[in-house]
Amino acid sequence: MAVAEKTQVEDIFKIRSVTAPKIGAFGITALVTRLDEEKNDYFTHLYKMDEDRERQLTYNEERLSNIRHSADGRWLLFITKVDDKNQVFLLETSGGERMQLTHEKEGVSHAEFSKGGGRVFYQSLHSLKEGEAGDTADEDKKPEPVVIDRMKYKADGIGLMKEKYANIKSISIDSKTVETLLEGEENHTLLETFDDGFIYATDRSEDRDFNFSERLFIRRGREDTEIPTQKGGVLQVEVSPDGRRLLIVEMGREYENATHATLHLYNLKSGDKLHVTAGLDRPVGDHLVADTQQSVETDIAKWISNERFLFLVSDHGSVNLYEGNIEGEIKPVLEGRHHIHGMDVGPDFAALTIADHTSPGELYRYDYATGTLEQLSRINADYTEKTLIIEPEDIVYNSFDGTEVHGWFMPPVGFTPDGAHPMIVNIHGGPHAFYGHSYFHEMQVLAAAGYAVLFVNPRGSHSYSQSFVDAVRGDYGGGDYKDILAGVDFITSRYKWIDADNIGVTGGSYGGFMTNWIVGHTNRFKAAVTQRSISNWISFRGVSDIGYYFTDWQIRAEFNDIDKMWHHSPIRYVDAVETPLLILHSEQDLRCPIEQGEQLYIALKYRKKPVQFVRFPEADHNLSRTGKPNLRIDRLKRIVNWFNEHMD
Incomplete structure (x- = not known):
């Protein structure tokens, strides 16, 4: 073999x-x-x-x-x-x-x-x-102002x-x-x-x-x-086969962009509207982040018949399948350590695309009568059979204030329990997204390079309660930061073969903000890589495509509240940074514009701190997921090389 x-x-x-x-x-x-x-x-x-x-x-x-x-x-x-x-x-x-x-x-x-x-x-x-x-x-046209x-x-x-x-x-x-x-x-x-x-x-x-x-x-x-709909956005509408009812997926604004997406049933004749997921306290839909799924088009809710429907729910690190009926009753019908990222329905079965920690995804048939799941495609079978893929361990721990935090831990390829192995902490973006039971190529690369990998869902992450998702707003760098450090404490105390003096940290977008925050507040990490990050909330609100409202919603700092924006800005704490930091940023990133990386680089270089800045041309905020393939390769190699150079 x-x-x-x-x-x-x-x-x-x-x-x-x-x-x-x-x-x-x-x-x-x-x-x-x-x-x-x-x-x-x-x-x-x-x-x-x-x-x-x-x-x-x-x-x-x-x-x-x-x-x-x-x-x-x-x-x-x-x-x-x-x-x-x-x-x-x-x-x-x-x-x-x-x-x-x-x-x-x-x-x-x-x-x-x-x-x-x-x-x-x-x-x-x-x-x-x-x-x-x-x-x-055209080529001969002179430039004009906009x-x-x-x-x-x-x-x-x-x-x-x-x-x-x-x-x-x-x-x-x-x-x-x-x-x-x-x-x-x-x-x-x-x-x-x-x-x-x-x-x-x-x-x-x-x-x-x-x-x-x-x-x-x-x-x-x-x-x-x-x-009638609540204040906010409408994500999907599905009409029943008999044309009498609608399934409506809404995202309200009670907690701004931290608000759970919800499912509603609307009777076109009577005008009655029923909030189907009112008692669920989980967001409907797929909010999981991964790096190999392309051309994803996810129907959140679909009618099976005039009385029954299926819908997706992000739940504790998984995306699961639920069934509901016109009486407002709901129940899970397909739960597990998986990521359902596509769904369509017929009268007798549903077609689902499903990924998990060891599979980038395949097509499955879910039979309603028997509750059985049959794999229909083997598109990635050759790859998964020939590749050493690590399945992470689920972990649950209590943070500083007793809050339960969920995450995953991967040992490095070839680890020995009597060794001393380095570890990388990888932080997701959003912050209202989540890591979960899906294939993540970047994590597998880090494990193959000899690193244990820890990735957790700190407060602010989806697939948990509304209060948990909302808890990060106005508290960036507070409880969320402590949740991540509590995860490091938990896993290093559980596994003595992790070299607690040899840990790196990385993340992108919100994860880049948190990486910047971490190196300015602790010297616990041996090396760090920040990607598409936020360093200065004061300038961010004026240069990001979403900055003028995202800062209000997330930092809860209005335009003239300079003190609060500065307090939550990692660049404020550059004097405390001792961790070697690699800054990766896309030149066409308008979500977290490259000036955020530029400011941080100059501030650290001015103070003669250990830092390197890499700019990616022809790339936007989604470089790691949908960027030019050669740039995706270069990015991931630089991350691994930086940790190899600065960790034992």
Whole structure:
């Protein structure tokens, strides 16, 4: 029997991402994404999952999204790029070439078949002002200034944005006739089709700069009927097969962006609305962070019949499957140490894409009657069978104030209980996300490099109670910092083979903030790597694409509360930093702009502290997950090398 190989940084080119399952009369389909080393890009292909084989349906080097099956099984609908703009395509299931359905100047972001099947409703953009930021300029055109008169004028991964708004259109499949149904100085979000109408949300507001809520409507003909929702956003709407009820997934604003997403049942005839998950105290949906899943499209809730439905819940490090009914009763039906990151339903079974600590993900069939789970795909089987993958141990410990904290611990590859092994603490971003029971390539690389790995969910993390998620707001660097250090204490006291004087720390985004905070408040760590981090809340509020409201919500410091922002800024504590620090930052990061890394680097270098700064061109905030493959490889190698150089 061949000896399994240790995980390598370059394994991202071997791993495939299986996502976006869909069930229709045609069968079960899913998307499979791979990273191409030569082209330095990502390519997604559509597969049909037959009972005994996986059949590839598309072969172009492209990214696909928004897969939909027509009710009669004749068509598959998807979105992909043409001339750098996303457009809707149809593929006949009986065979033949794809057909481009839309030709929108600004592209298409979402599309759905009408219930009757003869039309496609879709969401596109229209620009109110020509010549703004984002216009494609010819080579001879001279540079022009950009006039900004709104606060939401840029976005990470996009850059400076035109003043443009999402509209909703429909197109006849036969005649190709296009009709604009909704447009204006507001964003219309297409959520669901209904008879020959549709359901949409709008962010219409007299104060767009400070509006973070949507209103929900049904459009029948030319008549709009509002559906009452709480203040906040609408994540998903699903109409029951008989058209009598809606499942509505909402994210309120009681705790701003720390608020649990919730599931509601709405009776269209009576107007009664039932909060289905009121007693659950867990967020519905998938809020887990991982680094190998691509082209993820997750339906949070789906009808099985007119009386029953399924929905996903983030629960204590897992994403589990729940069932509910129109009486408001709910129960878990598929729980475990797993990450369900895709779901679709049929009358007898659900199609699920599931990952866990030792599998990057495969497609499964969940049978309602028997409660059994059958694996349908083996896309990653060759990789997982030939690679030495470490399954982490679940840990639970009490923090400084008795709060229970959950996390995971991985021993290094080849460890011996009588040795003295170094350890890396890895901190997630968000902070309202969570580590969990999913495959995480970066953790496996660190373990293969000889490091034990500790990753925990400090207060502020999702998949726990609402009070736990909210506890970090206004207290960055307080209880959350102590939760992480308590985890280090717990695991080093449990396993004496961990070298307590030889521990490193790393993290990105919020995890980068926390890494910066840690090295300014303790010399306990031998080396540190901070990624896409926040160092100065005062400047962050003015330069980040979300800074002006995120700082209010998370630090709970208004514009003139300089003292509080400075108190929570890691750069304030640079005089105390002795830990060798590697600063990794993307040049096109607009979420945590690179000036945050620049400030920290100059402050530390000015004081002759041990620091190095690495800038990644053509990369944004999501470098570690969706960045150029060569830069992802370089980033992870630098992390490992920094720890190798500065730890024993």
